[in-house]
Amino acid sequence: MLTPRFASMDNSAPSEDAALLDAYSGAVIGALERVAPAVTFIEVVHKGSAARGRRERVGSGSGFLFTPDGYLLTNSHVVHGSDRVIVRLNDEAGSPADLVGSDPESDLAVLRIGSPTALPFVEFGDSSTLRVGQVAIAIGNPLGYSKTVTTGVVSALGRTLRASSGRLMHDVIQTDAALNPGNSGGPLVDSHGRVIGVNTAMIPQAQAICFATGINTAKWVIAQLFAHGRVRRAYIGVSGASVRIATRVVRHFDLPGSGAVHVADIAAGSPAAQAGVAVGDRVIALDGKPVEGIDDLQKMLDASCIGRDCELTLLRRSAVLQLRLRPIELPASGA
Numbered sequence: 001m002l003t004p005r006f007a008s009m010d011n012s013a014p015s016e017d018a019a020l021l022d023a024y025s026g027a028v029i030g031a032l033e034r035v036a037p038a039v040t041f042i043e044v045v046h047k048g049s050a051a052r053g054r055r056e057r058v059g060s061g062s063g064f065l066f067t068p069d070g071y072l073l074t075n076s077h078v079v080h081g082s083d084r085v086i087v088r089l090n091d092e093a094g095s096p097a098d099l100v101g102s103d104p105e106s107d108l109a110v111l112r113i114g115s116p117t118a119l120p121f122v123e124f125g126d127s128s129t130l131r132v133g134q135v136a137i138a139i140g141n142p143l144g145y146s147k148t149v150t151t152g153v154v155s156a157l158g159r160t161l162r163a164s165s166g167r168l169m170h171d172v173i174q175t176d177a178a179l180n181p182g183n184s185g186g187p188l189v190d191s192h193g194r195v196i197g198v199n200t201a202m203i204p205q206a207q208a209i210c211f212a213t214g215i216n217t218a219k220w221v222i223a224q225l226f227a228h229g230r231v232r233r234a235y236i237g238v239s240g241a242s243v244r245i246a247t248r249v250v251r252h253f254d255l256p257g258s259g260a261v262h263v264a265d266i267a268a269g270s271p272a273a274q275a276g277v278a279v280g281d282r283v284i285a286l287d288g289k290p291v292e293g294i295d296d297l298q299k300m301l302d303a304s305c306i307g308r309d310c311e312l313t314l315l316r317r318s319a320v321l322q323l324r325l326r327p328i329e330l331p332a333s334g335a
Contacts (some may be wrong), residue, residue: 031193034149044060062140062141073111074108108217142183173197181209228303233304238265238283260283260292261297286313
């Protein structure tokens with residue numbers, strides 16, 4: 001008579017799973033402990049019109065402090081048109097906030113609150129080093145629930161998203177970390193607690209498709225708002241995404257870098273269209289300076305380029321071209 005044999009149970013599997021889970025939980029908890037004290041609840045008040053019988057309206061969003069003296073970042077659409085902004089930190093009494101500047105084109109705004117003591121603040125990361133699949137942690141106040149945390153991964157990079165102004169925002173981060181109304185303006189952070197993006201939007205009809213403005217874009221916008229109170233941009237009329245150039249192509253043409261901007265669309269009548277830029281071209285330099293991605297190109301197209309001749313270097317199929325164009329100033333939103 002045969003005696004049945006049973007496969008022995010591998011008792012190591014549960015402990016390995018537990019160790020992995022503990023490591024993941026530890027990373028999320030550690031990131032939260034570093035960032036959460038600097039995350040704020042933002043309440044915005046829109047005054048009503050007695051003549052039209054409109055009542056006062058109150059909205060809310062999220063934000064986060066990035067300096068110890070009270071400067072914080074949020075979305076432009078959170079504070080747009082507000083008559084009063086109140087910021088609450090750690091469920092304390094609200095502090096009135098001043099609007100330093102707003103940039104609807106990137107959906108970012110900088111506020112400032114006063115404090116007699118140094119405030120907690122976040123550490124900025126580098127969104128150019130992100131990889132699809134890495135951990136992403138969103139912190140904010142969805143539906144008014146303070147300091148809510150959701151986790152996921154970076155689902156895609158280089159997305160475009162249309163801002164409320166109508167302009168396309170480039171190099172947007174897609175994540176499946178759940179966002180809800182009220183998350184807008186909160187930080188998207190990596191497993192080390194460094195801010196990699198500013199939570200911006202979700203698609204209500206979909207599940208787990210959410211977006212954040214890359215923190216490198218936010219750094220540039222902050223510098224512009226501090227310097228000018230607004231963001232002055234030169235405009236050439238192209239939209240696209242950051243791409244990498246094959247090593248053999250870099251070596252063949254002796255290119256200064258391995259990054260470029262792939263041109264996906266060109267506005268009719270724009271400086272780029274007039275200069276002969278074509279869809280599919282890859283922008284590799286502006287005035288001889290390497291363009292490693294869309295962030296680089298946007299930074300280079302600042303106020304100094306407006307109204308002067310610039311040289312755009314392109315990679316088109318098997319040739320490198322230099323085209324002359326004259327950028328114009330990007331019209332204000334709604335113009």
